[in-house]
Amino acid sequence: xxxxxxxxxxxxxxxxxDNIAVDNLNLEIEKGELFGLVGPDGAGKTTIMRLLTAxxxxxxxxxWVAGHSIAQEGERIKEKIGYMSQRFGLYEDLTVMENIFxxxxxxxxxxxxxPQRIERLLGFSNLTPFKDRLAGKLSGGMKQKLGxxxxxIHTPEVLFLDEPTNGVDPVSRRDFWRILYDLLKExxxxxxxxxxxxxxxxxxxxxxxxxxxxxxxDSPAIVKNSLGYPMIEVWVEDSRAALEAVRGVDxxxxxxxxxxxxxxxxxxxxxxxxxxxxxxxxGIKISSLREITPSIExxxxxxxxxx
Amino acid sequence: MxxxxxxxxxxxxxxxxxxxxxxAIVFLTPIMQLLAFGYAVTTDVNNISTAIxxxxxxxxxxxxxxxxxxxxxxxxxxxAQSPDEIRELLDRGKIATALQIDRGxxxxxxxxxxxxxxxxxxxTDSNTATVAMDYANRVIIKYTKDMERQRVExxxxxxxxxxxxxxxxxxxxxxxPGVIAIVIMLTCLLLTSMAVVRERExxxxxxxxxxxxxxxxxxxxxxxxxxxxxxxxxxxxxxxGIFWFDIPIKxxxxxxxxxxxxxxxxxxxxxxxxxxISRTQQQAMMATFLFYIPxxxxxxxxxxxxxxxxxxQYGTYINPLRYFLIIIRGIFLKGNGLDILWPQMGSLFVLxxxxxxxxxxxxxxxxx
Numbered sequence: 001x002x003x004x005x006x007x008x009x010x011x012x013x014x015x016x017x018d019n020i021a022v023d024n025l026n027l028e029i030e031k032g033e034l035f036g037l038v039g040p041d042g043a044g045k046t047t048i049m050r051l052l053t054a055x056x057x058x059x060x061x062x063x064w065v066a067g068h069s070i071a072q073e074g075e076r077i078k079e080k081i082g083y084m085s086q087r088f089g090l091y092e093d094l095t096v097m098e099n100i101f102x103x104x105x106x107x108x109x110x111x112x113x114x115p116q117r118i119e120r121l122l123g124f125s126n127l128t129p130f131k132d133r134l135a136g137k138l139s140g141g142m143k144q145k146l147g148x149x150x151x152x153i154h155t156p157e158v159l160f161l162d163e164p165t166n167g168v169d170p171v172s173r174r175d176f177w178r179i180l181y182d183l184l185k186e187x188x189x190x191x192x193x194x195x196x197x198x199x200x201x202x203x204x205x206x207x208x209x210x211x212x213x214x215x216x217x218d219s220p221a222i223v224k225n226s227l228g229y230p231m232i233e234v235w236v237e238d239s240r241a242a243l244e245a246v247r248g249v250d251x252x253x254x255x256x257x258x259x260x261x262x263x264x265x266x267x268x269x270x271x272x273x274x275x276x277x278x279x280x281x282x283g284i285k286i287s288s289l290r291e292i293t294p295s296i297e298x299x300x301x302x303x304x305x306x307x
Numbered sequence: 308m309x310x311x312x313x314x315x316x317x318x319x320x321x322x323x324x325x326x327x328x329x330x331a332i333v334f335l336t337p338i339m340q341l342l343a344f345g346y347a348v349t350t351d352v353n354n355i356s357t358a359i360x361x362x363x364x365x366x367x368x369x370x371x372x373x374x375x376x377x378x379x380x381x382x383x384x385x386x387a388q389s390p391d392e393i394r395e396l397l398d399r400g401k402i403a404t405a406l407q408i409d410r411g412x413x414x415x416x417x418x419x420x421x422x423x424x425x426x427x428x429x430x431t432d433s434n435t436a437t438v439a440m441d442y443a444n445r446v447i448i449k450y451t452k453d454m455e456r457q458r459v460e461x462x463x464x465x466x467x468x469x470x471x472x473x474x475x476x477x478x479x480x481x482x483x484p485g486v487i488a489i490v491i492m493l494t495c496l497l498l499t500s501m502a503v504v505r506e507r508e509x510x511x512x513x514x515x516x517x518x519x520x521x522x523x524x525x526x527x528x529x530x531x532x533x534x535x536x537x538x539x540x541x542x543x544x545x546x547x548g549i550f551w552f553d554i555p556i557k558x559x560x561x562x563x564x565x566x567x568x569x570x571x572x573x574x575x576x577x578x579x580x581x582x583x584i585s586r587t588q589q590q591a592m593m594a595t596f597l598f599y600i601p602x603x604x605x606x607x608x609x610x611x612x613x614x615x616x617x618x619x620q621y622g623t624y625i626n627p628l629r630y631f632l633i634i635i636r637g638i639f640l641k642g643n644g645l646d647i648l649w650p651q652m653g654s655l656f657v658l659x660x661x662x663x664x665x666x667x668x669x670x671x672x673x674x675x
Contacts, residue, residue, distance in 0.1 A: 053517045078519045089514030093322050105314035106518045150514075160517075 006031040006158050006189035007052060011061035014047055021047040023212035024061070029191060029205075031157075034184055036203030037193040038296065044212040045193035049162045052191065053083050066157045079107070082151035086163035090147055092136030096127055099135050099150055107154035121149040124179055141172025148179065159183065161192040165199065177202050197296045208300050215303040224294055227302060229253060230269045231294045234262045235287035236279065245282040249274050256301050260287075263298050311520055315528025316535075319502065323532070333498070333536055334543065337490045341544045344486040345552050348609075349478045352438040358385035358396050358405045365413035367454075371424070374450055375406065380442045393427065403429045404439045416454060480555065483548045484635040485608045488628060490544060491567075492574050493599055495537040499578025500591040503529050508587055522671045530575045537571045538564070557642030566634045569652060572659030573627035579666040602628050627662075630655040 007029040014022040021044045029035045037045050050056040052065055054074030063070045066080040090099045100118055109117065122128045125145035130138060135146060144164060151159065161180075165173045177199070180190055184204075192203065200206045200220060207217035216223055236242040239260050246255045246264055251271035255264045266272060272289065279286055294302075323329045357375070361368050375381050385402060387393045396402045407425040415422035426443050428436045506512040506529075515525060545563065548554045577598065585591035604610065605619060606628035612620055623629045630651045637643035637651075645652065 055513075055516050075519060075521075078517060081517065083514070083517035085510065085513055087510035087513065089510045091318070091322065091511060092509065093325055094318070098318075098321065102314060102318050103518070106311055106515075106520050108310065108519075 004031050005029070005064075006033065007035075007063070007065050007191060009052075009061070009063045012048075012051060012058055012063050013060045014044075014051055014056070015059045021212050022051065022058075025212075025214060027207065027214065027217065029189060031189050032184060032187045034180065034190045034192070034202075034204040036200050036206040037191070037209055038195075038197065038200040038203075038206050038300070039193075039209035040195055043209045045195075045209060046162055047212075048209075049083075049085075049160055049191075049193060053081060053160055054078060079154070080157045082154070082156035082159045084144075084147045084151045084159075084161050084164055086166040090135050090143070090150060093134060095132050095134055096122075096138070096146055097131050099146060100153060103150040104153045109154050117153065117155070121152060124182060125149050126175075139172075141168050141175065144168050144172065144176060145179070148176070152183075156188070158189045158191065161190065163193055163195060165194070165196070173199070197300070200296050206296070208296070208303060210300075210304055216299065220296060223299055224296060226299060227265060227294050229265045229267065231263055231265050231292055231298060232272050232275065232289060233292045234264065234275065234279070234289045235260055236262065237285045237287070241282065242279060242284045245278050245284060246275055249278050254302055254305055256298065263292070263294070265294075265298075265302060308521070308524060311524050312527050312531070315520075315524065316532050319528065319532040323536070333494065333540070337494055337540045337544050338547055340490045341483070341486050341547050342551070344490075345479065345483050345548070348482045348486060351478045352435050352442070353380060354382040355380055355404050355435070355439045355442070356402045357381045357383045358387045358393055358402045359383055360387040360390065360393050360405060360407040362410045363408050363412040367413040367416055368408045371408065371447070371450055372406070375443065375446050378442060378446050380439070397427065397429055400429070403432075403435060404443065406443070479552055480640060481636065483552050483554045484639045485632055487541065487544045487548055488570075488631050488635055489603050489606075489608060491537055491541050491570075492602070492628060493595075494540055495533055495571060495574045496578045496581065496595045496599060497592065498533040498536065499530060499575050500581035500585065500595055501588050502533065503579065503582035504585050504588050504591040523667070526579065526667060526670055530579060533578070534568075534571050534575055537574070538567060541567045554639055556639055558638035559644050560638065562638055562645060562648070563635075566631065566638070566648075566652060566655075569655045569659055570627060570631040570634075573655060573662050576659060576662030576666045577627075579670055580662065583666065583669040602626050605629075607632050624654075625658065627655060627658055630658070 005028050007027070009025045009027045012022060012025040013020070023044075025048065037048060039045055047056070051058050051070060052063060054065070054070045054077045057071060065077045068076045068080070070077060091102070094102065097118075100121070101114075104114055104118070119128075122131065125142075125148065127142065127146060127149065130142065135143065138146060148161075148164070165176055168176065180192075183190065192199075194200060203220060205217070205219050206223060208215040208223070216226055218226070234242070234246070237260075239257055239262060242262055243255055243257050246252055246262060249271070251267040251274060253265040253267060255262055264275060266275075269291065272291070276286065276289065323333060359372055361372065372383065376383050381404065385392075385396055387396065387405070390407075393405045393407070397405065405427040407427070409423065409425070412422055412424065424447065426440060428439050430436045506515065520528075541563070549556060578595075581591055581594045581598065585594050605612075605615070605623050606626050607623070608628065612623050612629065615623070633651045634648050634655070637648050641647075
């Protein structure tokens with residue numbers, strides 16, 4: 001096995017009865033990568049996390065994390081990974097330091113290394129002033145950072161983050177991602193799942209997942225250009241009526257509604273003239289129309305529709 | 308491994324002692340319960356409210372009433388004037404017992420004729436009714452004997468009863484050790500089952516599962532703290548029992564720690580089992596009480612097991628409380644040692660091992 005591969009999945013499948021949660025997944029994630037698993041709730045993100053963290057066994061297929069098989073060497077994997085979930089998995093009735101010490105003990109972090117590690121973790125998470133505060137009394141963003149600090153106490157090789165910023169305010173989210181970028185400099189592999197498509201753009205590589213299958217997987221830039229067709233954004237007054245009107249235009253592959261605007265995928269750029277004409281005929285006023293690079297959301301929707 | 312278990316235990320103690328309500332639950336409620344139950348859970352029958360309907364109105368009838376009164380068990384509250392009044396008093400629950408002395412009572416006695424008095428008892432509470440009848444009987448028999456003694460002196464067998472182990476027949480002596488056993492059971496069951504479920508509820512269980520913490524370490528880390536607390540509670544309530552309620556200790560008190568340890572083994576095992584079938588703390592609490600109430604009722608705590616239907620009697624063999632009650636009462640009241648109590652201790656130990664094993668298996672399966 002190549003040493004530079006941090007996570008490798010081979011036909012990884014997990015089903016619960018008739019329900020296939022993870023469907024024949026093949027994926028390799030290199031050491032030091034920030035990989036984002038992007039998809040809606042129920043797509044199978046958490047199940048993949050559980051399989052890779054050796055909490056749950058696969059129905060079939062194999063996977064290796066940090067060079068260890070998830071099926072046979074779960075205990076070894078647990079020593080080398082950090083994990084943080086959307087639910088704040090720390091003790092609210094313990095202080096910040098007590099939480100950190102508790103996880104340091106569970107991971108058997110040597111006493112000699114603790115002071116400097118803890119100081120560093122508290123430093124980057126800006127938790128130093130709150131050392132003795134009860135975890136339950138921290139704000140959502142700070143809780144999340146404390147969770148991350150605890151997940152990093154044993155300097156894991158691979159960090160799994162299951163929707164880590166769910167329900168966290170935008171400023172804290174930005175802080176959180178800044179910390180993740182700092183970690184990347186230290187060659188930590190980060191495997192993050194998210195339902196936020198704007199967060200997906202921050203990843204080095206993403207995989208769009210739907211119903212247990214990876215639809216497309218590459219860097220966010222390449223994923224966004226994977227459509228192969230031009231896309232226009234049209235701002236209109238009556239977007240619902242406009243949606244119906246544009247749908248009927250010849251050469252329009254798909255249309256999606258985003259509030260007051262439509263995103264339409266066209267066979268070729270000149271189709272946009274037909275769109276303008278049709279909207280004019282229907283008496284719908286266009287505020288603006290321009291060609292855009294599709295967002296990850298567009299790609300996701302077009303991929304889901306394409307199936 | 309031991310380091311991690313130790314840290315789990317320390318964490319658990321920090322959590323318990325940080326929460327004032329938990330401190331109260333752990334240390335105050337067992338004592339309060341013992342104090343309350345110690346006084347309230349009594350089968351002694353005192354101050355039976357009584358009405359007298361005396362139609363004879365003679366020296367003899369008054370003497371009988373006086374004896375009834377001075378026995379200390381009867382509280383004569385009403386002197387009725389008619390049978391209807393008696394009925395009325397019983398109906399309204401104003402009295403539990405009525406004594407009716409018919410006209411001719413004294414003349415019958417004087418003429419050495421067979422005579423009758425009637426005792427009416429409110430049988431709703433069968434226990435009190437039986438005891439009241441028994442007391443009244445004793446008073447009347449004694450009275451009859453004394454009356455006879457004044458005349459001829461027939462040779463008769465003189466029956467003398469003596470109660471062993473609890474000569475004063477204080478029900479407290481019998482009940483307080485039992486209360487110790489049930490109070491500890493409830494505290495430990497609740498603490499164990501809720502502590503595990505709480506981890507699941509707040510999401511820390513999910514976090515623990517991705518650490519190198521092994522299921523067995525988690526299990527021990529979650530039971531040992533409550534075993535220690537359970538031990539301390541037994542000590543605490545035993546002290547209250549001895550020094551407040553004056554419960555005699557006839558037997559080797561040094562056997563208590565061993566008996567407690569074996570008992571807690573099963574109780575914590577059951578607590579752990581409840582945690583594997585409960586998703587939320589409310590469910591854990593419900594399940595605890597669903598187990599606890601039958602366990603107490605079918606343990607011999609209040610109702611003798613020998614009086615239960617055979618099939619239920621077999622069921623009580625899987626009730627740890629059954630064994631511990633015999634052990635604790637044996638030690639306190641009968642002065643039994645290991646030589647007599649070993650079958651109970653052994654059975655309780657085997658039961659504990661089985662319960663712990665089943666719970667551990669379920670626990671492992673449940674968390675992975």
